[in-house]
Amino acid sequence: MTTGQIGQSGAAPLSxxxxxxxxxxxxxxxxxxxxxxxxxxxxxxxxxxxxxxxPVVYGFWISLHSWDYLLPGKPWVxxxxxxxxxxxGSVTSGPxxxxxxxxxKYTLYSxxxxxxxxxxxxxxxxxxxxxRAFFRSVYFAPYVLGVAVVGILWRFLLDPNVGLVNxxxxxxxxxxxxxxxxxxxxxxxxxxxxVWWTLGFNAMIYLAGLQDIPRELYEAAAVDGAxxxxxxxxxxxxxxxPVLLFVVTITILREANMFGQSYIVTQGAPGEETTTAIMxxxxxxxxxxxxxxxxxxxxxxxxxxxxxxxxxxxxxRVRED
Amino acid sequence: xxxGRVGRGLTRRDFLGLSAGAGAxxxxxxxxxxxxxxxxxxxxxxxxxxxxxxxxxELAFWNGFTGGDGPYMRQLxxxxxxxxxxxQVKMNTVDWVDYYQTVPQVVRSGKGPDVGIMHSDQLGTNxxxxxxxxxxxxxxxxxxxxxxxxxxxxxxxxxNGSRYGIPLDSHPLGFYYNKALMEEAxxxxxxxxxxxDEYEAALEELKSAGIQGSWVSPFPFTGVLQWESLLWQFGGxxxxxxxxxxxxxxxxxxxxLEWMVGLVxxxxxxxxVAQDAEYVAFQNGKNAFHWNGIWQINAFKxxxxxxxxxxxxxxxxxENGVWSGSHNFVIMNQQPLDDNKxxxxxxxxxxxxxKSLEWxxxxxxxxxxxxxxxxxxxxxxxxxxxxxxxxxxxxxPAVPGIxxxxxxxxxxxxxEAILLRKEPKAALDEAAGKADQLLExxxxxxxx
Numbered sequence: 001m002t003t004g005q006i007g008q009s010g011a012a013p014l015s016x017x018x019x020x021x022x023x024x025x026x027x028x029x030x031x032x033x034x035x036x037x038x039x040x041x042x043x044x045x046x047x048x049x050x051x052x053x054x055p056v057v058y059g060f061w062i063s064l065h066s067w068d069y070l071l072p073g074k075p076w077v078x079x080x081x082x083x084x085x086x087x088x089g090s091v092t093s094g095p096x097x098x099x100x101x102x103x104x105k106y107t108l109y110s111x112x113x114x115x116x117x118x119x120x121x122x123x124x125x126x127x128x129x130x131x132r133a134f135f136r137s138v139y140f141a142p143y144v145l146g147v148a149v150v151g152i153l154w155r156f157l158l159d160p161n162v163g164l165v166n167x168x169x170x171x172x173x174x175x176x177x178x179x180x181x182x183x184x185x186x187x188x189x190x191x192x193x194x195v196w197w198t199l200g201f202n203a204m205i206y207l208a209g210l211q212d213i214p215r216e217l218y219e220a221a222a223v224d225g226a227x228x229x230x231x232x233x234x235x236x237x238x239x240x241x242p243v244l245l246f247v248v249t250i251t252i253l254r255e256a257n258m259f260g261q262s263y264i265v266t267q268g269a270p271g272e273e274t275t276t277a278i279m280x281x282x283x284x285x286x287x288x289x290x291x292x293x294x295x296x297x298x299x300x301x302x303x304x305x306x307x308x309x310x311x312x313x314x315x316x317r318v319r320e321d
Numbered sequence: 322x323x324x325g326r327v328g329r330g331l332t333r334r335d336f337l338g339l340s341a342g343a344g345a346x347x348x349x350x351x352x353x354x355x356x357x358x359x360x361x362x363x364x365x366x367x368x369x370x371x372x373x374x375x376x377x378x379e380l381a382f383w384n385g386f387t388g389g390d391g392p393y394m395r396q397l398x399x400x401x402x403x404x405x406x407x408x409q410v411k412m413n414t415v416d417w418v419d420y421y422q423t424v425p426q427v428v429r430s431g432k433g434p435d436v437g438i439m440h441s442d443q444l445g446t447n448x449x450x451x452x453x454x455x456x457x458x459x460x461x462x463x464x465x466x467x468x469x470x471x472x473x474x475x476x477x478x479x480x481n482g483s484r485y486g487i488p489l490d491s492h493p494l495g496f497y498y499n500k501a502l503m504e505e506a507x508x509x510x511x512x513x514x515x516x517x518d519e520y521e522a523a524l525e526e527l528k529s530a531g532i533q534g535s536w537v538s539p540f541p542f543t544g545v546l547q548w549e550s551l552l553w554q555f556g557g558x559x560x561x562x563x564x565x566x567x568x569x570x571x572x573x574x575x576x577x578l579e580w581m582v583g584l585v586x587x588x589x590x591x592x593x594v595a596q597d598a599e600y601v602a603f604q605n606g607k608n609a610f611h612w613n614g615i616w617q618i619n620a621f622k623x624x625x626x627x628x629x630x631x632x633x634x635x636x637x638x639x640e641n642g643v644w645s646g647s648h649n650f651v652i653m654n655q656q657p658l659d660d661n662k663x664x665x666x667x668x669x670x671x672x673x674x675x676k677s678l679e680w681x682x683x684x685x686x687x688x689x690x691x692x693x694x695x696x697x698x699x700x701x702x703x704x705x706x707x708x709x710x711x712x713x714x715x716x717x718p719a720v721p722g723i724x725x726x727x728x729x730x731x732x733x734x735x736x737e738a739i740l741l742r743k744e745p746k747a748a749l750d751e752a753a754g755k756a757d758q759l760l761e762x763x764x765x766x767x768x769x
Contacts, residue, residue: 090758269736
């Protein structure tokens with residue numbers, strides 16, 4: 001895919017030959033023994049079957065029951081768990097759609113920032129300047145912390161009445177901001193801390209992508225008189241396109257699965273405003289032991305994510321053509 | 322497979338038949354028909370915990386004493402192990418929230434603890450799910466009688482006519498006051514307010530000295546505990562007698578919540594108090610009056626600059642009332658149940674139960690009357706003050722799944738009201754509707 005991309009951007013001859021000759025070698029190799037590729041696939045296939053395929057099927061089976069793994073009876077309820085989710089006024093539908101809404105809002109607020117800010121950081125870190133290695137590690141550093149550490153740290157900092165941030169804001173005359181107990185501040189805090197925490201990861205991926213773009217292209221463009229902005233639009237963006245698709249996709253999936261930040265910093269409050277879907281699913285399945293209902297919710301959430309991912313791929317493919 | 326076909330009419334067998342066609346049948350049958358070994362285990366063996374002379378056993382003892390109480394329990398456990406050559410106890414501490422999630426799983430997998438601690442309101446849930454075994458023989462062999470205990474605490478350990486928990490202690494909410502702040506406002510630091518009039522007058526004094534006197538938390542710790550206490554003080558209750566219906570949105574519940582919201586609106590509490598901020602503010606000398614559990618005694622003692630006192634919670638409503646929890650010993654239903662371990666666990670429970678004075682030092686009220694009335698306990702100043710509440714403590718009923726009802730209903734209502742997002746009555750009415758649904762769902766699930 002990468003070679004194809006760069007082929008379009010003008011570095012065609014070299015990479016095209018490379019690609020096709022490799023393909024021929026592969027065919028010869030396969031010809032040697034038809035079992036070989038499957039042997040290579042086997043380790044991953046085994047993991048996939050055990051940790052993805054079986055749980056997916058088993059989970060669907062669970063979702064068709066009133067399933068508490070410690071109770072003797074796990075009565076079959078057919079699609080009731082799903083029907084409840086779509087029946088207004090049922091025990092699960094209100095909180096579930098509320099949590100889906102919270103996840104949606106959070107994803108909407110955080111993904112654009114988590115796609116753009118790391119790109120800017122990566123562009124800067126891709127320049128040559130003294131201390132570059134130092135800054136590269138500084139921006140990546142928060143990412144190595146676990147969500148529990150990050151969450152507790154920010155809870156201390158952002159506490160509306162006894163936190164450090166409001167203390168300093170108070171010193172310059174800004175009154176108490178309810179950072180983690182009222183809207184929209186709770187979202188601002190959750191998104192802000194997540195950007196601080198994870199931007200290093202996306203930035204590193206961008207940086208790798210940037211370094212893959214042949215330097216000659218920039219030199220040639222400069223010779224042709226293209227300015228920095230034109231070089232960015234016509235070389236950097238097309239060169240980064242597959243990387244961008246990857247970053248957008250994993251960022252959406254990661255943020256749609258947000259759990260720890262809300263759980264630790266806001267505890268889903270005010271009310272249930274920042275209770276995300278994963279939080280509510282975990283609460284239902286692992287604390288209330290309503291595994292059946294929780295499994296049904298997971299499938300609904302998964303369906304949403306599937307649709308968004310497909311739309312995402314479609315969007316990037318259209319833009320590619 | 323259209324949605325119409327997999328309606329309610331479709332049985333599990335039909336579904337399997339369809340799935341088998343899709344090639345998934347084998348997997349499903351393998352998973353779905355899993356072993357249902359869930360016998361309602363009765364307490365095995367006689368003796369009930371007087372002595373144990375079997376082969377040497379090692380007991381895993383789990384609890385959630387993560388605070389200042391942990392070291393006290395660990396010390397007791399070490400003493401027990403050194404006095405009993407054939408019983409070694411290994412203690413493991415897990416945060417309570419994770420404890421109730423983890424223990425059922427590890428017990429079922431056979432890798433869990435042999436003996437543990439559970440709160441009285443968790444006994445029903447865990448008994449119904451066969452995580453713990455009945456201990457009737459322990460209480461009879463040890464000669465434990467209702468008259469040995471405060472009856473409310475004793476009865477909290479019973480589920481479906483069987484005893485599942487041996488009460489160790491009760492831990493009521495208490496009223497902590499910051500003496501330095503009271504002095505600053507011109508109040509007598511040795512005379513904490515005990516009635517509504519005194520409380521409100523003191524808050525006015527504090528307010529005129531620029532002190533927000535009674536921070537209100539919108540979270541279960543400590544806001545919901547305070548609200549529950551007030552609900553009982555105004556003569557209400559959380560649920561009806563057989564716990565089939567929520568009654569917390571009664572006039573009493575609304576009045577209790579309105580009083581708390583009033584503290585926020587009148588500036589006796591800041592708005593938007595975050596988790597634990599009221600507790601931190603009390604320690605930092607910003608919050609004068611703090612309703613918190615008896616288990617905080619040792620934590621406050623450790624803070625050198627904090628000049629504080631403790632009293633029974635003030636009577637704001639029409640009668641006395643205060644929330645309390647109770648720690649109970651339980652024996653886990655580890656399959657296969659090892660008779661020797663069960664026997665040794667009973668000896669251990671009996672031994673610690675006798676040592677409840679030592680345990681009281683960790684910041685608890687002993688469950689046994691004899692210990693609570695002893696002069697040694699009376700010498701524990703703070704604990705004995707809070708023990709005065711023992712006659713009017715209230716417990717959350719030990720009905721299976723009751724914790725989930727709280728999380729899904731009044732925890733949220735109290736949060737929204739204290740954060741001034743909803744009117745107390747509207748919030749509680751909405752929560753009561755949800756609670757009724759959850760209670761009904763629990764009844765079906767646990768078939769109580």
